[in-house]
Every structure is written in structure tokens, then in C-alpha cells.
Amino acid sequence: MLGWLLRRIGQIVPTLLILSVLIFGLQQLMPGDPALILAGEERGDPQVLAQIRAELRLDRPLPEQYLHWVGRAVQGDFGFSWRIREPVAALILEKLPVTFQLAVMAFVIALLIGIPAGIVSAVRRDRPTDWLVNGVALFGISMPNFWLGIMMILLFSVQLGWLPPSGYVPLSEDPVQSLATTIMPAFVLGSGIAGVLMRHTRAAMLGALAQDYVRTARAKGLAERAVVGRHALRNALIPVVTLGTIEFGRLLAGAVLTEQIFTIPGFGKLIVDAVFNRDYPVVQGVVMATALIFVGLSLVADLLYMAVNPRLRAG
């Protein structure tokens, strides 16, 4: 088990290192001189430009710039935001809880819809219920997040006036208002994942229902409810748990546009604002942080998979 973990981490480290080279390399794609952007009004003053270049080490050779950058990134230091002289890492940590609340709510919604729907559609395979569930899932997967968000604002905020169209209230400040401001974006985020989870659950349930132990359980006269719930579902959920963890990472990407539409000051809004302000260190930091979260989650997924599937523990 420990050996496996070490090997797995041994795979992750080079992946992250390569990613850091790629993210650092993004800077080279940039048209124009970063010092000119930073200097702003004082762009005409060669002394200011030289000072900025020295400060950012833009005057050093590329490999040296990279080593300096990655050396600090390893310590959790992604440099300073060009816009609001604040550490990038602090900005990310400040915004992450907002997105995390949204992502957890979205994931709960996705689980509550996706898993029961997948079970029902597997049990009622090839019947109208199955077609209906599949259709709704495909709908959820194909619906662009941002359009669903706009349509929901149109219905629930503009037409019915039930929910605020935008803004965010922290959970610690006013839980009710916090839920009111996040329920729509959470549903928008969760809908696509619900469709994916439904498909995974359906496939896994169909696989489990075809197994010998299910036939045995049926043959010994167990009620269908017990066969499905106790025997098939438990085994079917193993792959769903793993895949679900990875889908949770995808919520971060979905949050970009969802937060933009509902003006929620989270992780996704951070990267969009950084793009608009040409605040490149923040863009780089957010991409690196997303990758870290994503890689961390897939490690968790593997560990969960081992935990629920004892046969793998020996290997």
C-alpha cells in the first residue's frame, strides 16, 4: 500500500514539473513586453522599465527565470498580482472557499439527481423510464452552463422574482441569504455533472445486475428491492465513487462561467478578472492551483477505490 502510494506520487511529481514548464512558457506567447503593461503611465521612462525588468528578473536568461519561478512556486509562492500588489497565493486562498461552497452544493445536487436516476434507468432498462432518464441526462450534458444560468435568471429572478439574480453572501454571515444566492449557480453547475453521474451509475448498475451473485440472490428468493439495493448497488457504486471524485475537479472549470454570470466572487471570477486586467501571474497561479487540486483529487479517487475494493490493496 505504501509502496503503491510512493509510486503514484513518483508519477505525479514529473507531471506537475512538466506542467510548471508549460505554464511558465505561457508567458512567452504573450505579445508585447510585460514591463510596458506594468509601467502603465510611466511607460515612457526607461529607468522605470529597467527597474521593473530587474524586479521581475525579465532581464535574466529564461532558464534562470524559470528556476526562480518554480522554486518559489514549490513553496506555495506564485508571485504578486500585477494589478493589486497582493500575493497570488493569498488571492487564491481567499476566493477558494466561495467556489468550494458552490462546488459542494453542486456536487450534492448532482449526486441526489444522478445516482437515483442511474439506478432507475438501469432497473427499467430499455423501457420508457430509461429513455426519459437518458434523454434528460443528455440534455444536462449538452446544455451550456452559461446559457442555463441566464435562462434560470430570466425565469426565477426576472419573471418570478424568487431569487436574487446575482451577488454572494458568505455562509458565515447569513446562511439563508447565502443559500438563496448560491442555489441557482449550484444547480447550473451540478446539472451537467448529474448527467455524467447518471450515465456512470447506469452503466455500473447494468454491469452489476448481470453478475452471478445477483442471480444467486434472486434465486434464493430475495426481494428485488434487496437485490438491487444491497447486492448490485454496493458494487456498482465503486467505480461511480472514483469517477465522481474526478468530476468534482471539473466543477472548477464550470465555475468560471457560472461565477461570471451570477457575479460570485470566487475562483472562476478570479481568473476571468485576471484575464481582463492582463494580470498574468494570477492567471498562471490559478491554472497551477487547478492542476494541483485536480491531481490531488485523482489521488484521492485512487485511494477511495482501494479502500472500497479490498482486492486491490495487495497489489
Add this chain to the structure above:
Amino acid sequence: MSAMSDDRSGSGGLNRPRSNSDSPGRRALRRFLRHRLAVFGLVVVVLFLLAALLAPWLSPADPLQTSWTAIRKPPSAAHWFGTDENGRDVLSRVLHGARASMAAGVLSVTVALLIGVPIGVLAGLAGGWVDAVIARVADAMLSVPFLILAIALAAFLGPALENAMLAIAITASPIFVRLARGMALEARATDWLEAARALGNPPWRLGLVHVLPNIVPPLLVQATLSIAEAIIAEASLSFLGLGQQPPAPSWGSMLNSAQRFLTQAPWLAVFPGLAIFLVVLAFNLVGDGLRDALDPRGERR
């Protein structure tokens, strides 16, 4: 033909005995055509492609023509989809917007295939450190969610439709590297590839003649699904102002400006979004149908 209830249950193999002259391609085509939803998806895809190609002739008006007498008019006989905040005809803009979307979807994925497949096949056939490096780079890129990587690339490249398309193409390529590499690795282990190598075929010939034909089916399925993803990505980038630049029409940027007029002109938000949804749905349906048709035993991811 008993097309009923046959979708994706994988029972297609029992229907009728097949003659030996039946090629795998024809069999796959028949399975695909039996998949009614997939055929519907294909029809919608073709309609959107036609709309994109024929937009200048189909449009009732010039998509850029502003009119101070027709500002934010709801749908009517004169303007089927209404007019926008500058009095432009929304139907004409949606039709022209199909060009940006379809171009981004089809061209980006084509470029992604052209980048990803040769690199993947090379990695799989070469093995050793070449393979190790390529596989790690693909892993690294795949560890950043699609949209975030595309946004970052587009941000550094600068806001323009071509840059957005390039960003999407780069972001979409590692999945093809991974797919092609896997298939090439499988092929490398077979006797027939060993035989071909022993006969003195150069590596590029091995890749082109012996590996590529075998990986076409899974590539086709992935390419279709990637097009759906690329279209959403283009719309998202344009929505954020990183893709097609106004006043040129694109569905994403139309939705962005529609957001400001939700109370006064809700139709502005309905039609471009509906177009994105329909075309993405259609590509997903075709992708699902292709997957079932080309690999009837295969489970759905």
C-alpha cells in the same frame, strides 16, 4: 427493420445472420442508421453546417446593419428572432454566428487531430524516453480542466477568434495523443507489426499503413465529442470577450450582450443559446451513435 428499443443496449449482434461479404464499415453504418437519435443528430449537424456555409445567402438582412428605428423589437414577421440593442436582425446574426462556432468546432478539432495523432503514434511506436516524455506532457495538459487551459492560452495569445481557435486546438490535442499512443502501443505488441517491421518497413510507413487504419474508429468517436466540447469552449471564450470580437457575430458574444437586457429583451438571450445547445446536443448524439456503431460491445465510458 426492428429499430425499436435498440438504442445502445448492445443487442444488435443477434438480429440477423450476416453474409461474409459484409464489410465492417457497412455493418457499422447500418448500426449507426438504426440508432434513430444519432441520425437525428447527424441531420441537425448537417443543417448547422449548411447554415454556416450559406449564411450570407440565407440571412434576411446584413448581420452588421444597425437601425435606429428597430431597436430591441420582439420577434415578428419582419424579424423572426427579433432585433438587438443596435437594431440588428438577430436571425441573421445567429446564422452568421454559426460560422464562428462551426469553424471553431471543426477546424480546431482537425488541428488537434493533426497535432495529437502523429505525436501519439510516434510515442507508442518509439517507446523509451521519447514515449515517457510525450506521455507525461499529455498527462500534464490533461490535469488542467479543458476550459481553464483554453482560457489561459487564449488570454496569453490575445483576444481574437483565430487565437481562441488555436487555444482550443492545443487544449484538445492531448486526448488524441493519449488515444493514438494507446492504440500504437497495442499494435506494437502484435505479431503482424513485428512482421511488417522485419520486412524492413520504415517507422513512418508502419505508423501510416499499419497503425493508423486501426485507430480511425476510436478517433472518430472522440473527434465528434471533442467538437461538441470545442463549440462550447468557443462560445465560452467569446462570451468572456476572448473569441470573436464584436461587432462580428458569434453566439457567445451575443449571449454576453444579451445579459444586459434580460428584463427588456429576453429573446436576445434565447436564440443564440438555443443554437449552441442544439448543435452541441447534435454532436453528442452523433458521437454516442458512432460509439455504439463502431464498438457494439464496448461499454459507454
